[in-house]
Amino acid sequence: MRFHGYFRSSSAYRCRIAFNLKGIEYDFEQVHLKHGAQKDAAYKALNPQMLVPTLETDEGDRLIQSLAILEWLDETHPEPPILSRDPLTRARERGFAQVIACEIHPLQNLRVLKYLGQELGADADQTSAWLARWLGDGLEACEGLLAQTGAATSFCYGEQPGLADICLVPQVFSAQRFNVDISHLTRVNEIYNNCAALPAFEQAHPKNQPDFEP
Amino acid sequence: MRFHGYFRSSSAYRCRIAFNLKGIEYDFEQVHLKHGAQKDAAYKALNPQMLVPTLETDEGDRLIQSLAILEWLDETHPEPPILSRDPLTRARERGFAQVIACEIHPLQNLRVLKYLGQELGADADQTSAWLARWLGDGLEACEGLLAQTGAATSFCYGEQPGLADICLVPQVFSAQRFNVDISHLTRVNEIYNNCAALPAFEQAHPKNQPDFEP
Numbered sequence: 351m352r353f354h355g356y357f358r359s360s361s362a363y364r365c366r367i368a369f370n371l372k373g374i375e376y377d378f379e380q381v382h383l384k385h386g387a388q389k390d391a392a393y394k395a396l397n398p399q400m401l402v403p404t405l406e407t408d409e410g411d412r413l414i415q416s417l418a419i420l421e422w423l424d425e426t427h428p429e430p431p432i433l434s435r436d437p438l439t440r441a442r443e444r445g446f447a448q449v450i451a452c453e454i455h456p457l458q459n460l461r462v463l464k465y466l467g468q469e470l471g472a473d474a475d476q477t478s479a480w481l482a483r484w485l486g487d488g489l490e491a492c493e494g495l496l497a498q499t500g501a502a503t504s505f506c507y508g509e510q511p512g513l514a515d516i517c518l519v520p521q522v523f524s525a526q527r528f529n530v531d532i533s534h535l536t537r538v539n540e541i542y543n544n545c546a547a548l549p550a551f552e553q554a555h556p557k558n559q560p561d562f563e564p
Numbered sequence: 565m566r567f568h569g570y571f572r573s574s575s576a577y578r579c580r581i582a583f584n585l586k587g588i589e590y591d592f593e594q595v596h597l598k599h600g601a602q603k604d605a606a607y608k609a610l611n612p613q614m615l616v617p618t619l620e621t622d623e624g625d626r627l628i629q630s631l632a633i634l635e636w637l638d639e640t641h642p643e644p645p646i647l648s649r650d651p652l653t654r655a656r657e658r659g660f661a662q663v664i665a666c667e668i669h670p671l672q673n674l675r676v677l678k679y680l681g682q683e684l685g686a687d688a689d690q691t692s693a694w695l696a697r698w699l700g701d702g703l704e705a706c707e708g709l710l711a712q713t714g715a716a717t718s719f720c721y722g723e724q725p726g727l728a729d730i731c732l733v734p735q736v737f738s739a740q741r742f743n744v745d746i747s748h749l750t751r752v753n754e755i756y757n758n759c760a761a762l763p764a765f766e767q768a769h770p771k772n773q774p775d776f777e778p
Contacts, residue, residue, distance in 0.1 A: 407652075426651055438625055440639070
């Protein structure tokens, strides 16, 4: 399969972790977001939303949206699973993933940050405050969700990394990148460190991608 | 089960459509977003994210995030299904739903619009332009995804309404409410009208909720 992504995109980062956990080989195609390559007509034909990632399957089908890609990977390459077999636990894993994918990540997207500066005249301090608010509140909600389970597992929902961890790690990376202080979120940091120690997560890190730029 | 929602929340609206399609009875608990009821300690204990919806199951488990709730409903109350049984079609349905839930809706949330006005000093015109940009671009991407299938089905991905339609209808309602012109999106409007003609969608409309306020 052919994966269109960008080293710094946290939704591409999620997919890379899943590829690694499942041992799936793929061809990589860079979409240089900073250069606006996502707006090229050829890419738009592939992904009408003009965002990364896009996955082209071996049959030539095109899949968009990282969480949809992750679920498809889990359904077509079930081992090791990234979602529990129990409907309640699956719902919790998905809910956690969606706190990140639906409520944090969209507000820190490159296109949104650009809009804040260019259209609303936000300065650097205002942009930092915006990021601190949504990343801070969002990751605090994640900490609250983990507290609800009452379990001190190595990963979000058990002893194996899954969908929630796959979303958490790139989001914590973004918090670090944007200098958002989340040092008080004990479980979030603990789980982040447990994940970071695994090769599947380490190899998916933006700094280890072929299109990395410092 | 007990459903915590708000008449105007489009993520609560999505769940109401699914309850109706599947014929699931539930108790409704209003969370008055405009009055800030989502920040009450009792609600925060239920939903650390302090957003609607929250679903309390008959066993007392608490589920958050509308797409996770919808998937749980489909897994525990499978008839009629809201997701195809085919992995590729499921991936398309989920991708479409996530364009709305992950890229449009978070940018038009009450808390974000409030922030724009209060913290960034956006005036009414700037807020309208913000909404027009993200709702407009997002629903145009939806039109593009529907064109990719090349099929003139009654609903997004077939002849029965499913996850994609469940997300599309509340988003079109929001576009109407915010006066975003989407009259050129032929398939989106066609499908919206097909859905609106069904009792399950009509009864889920904000104006038909017990907590509706004009």
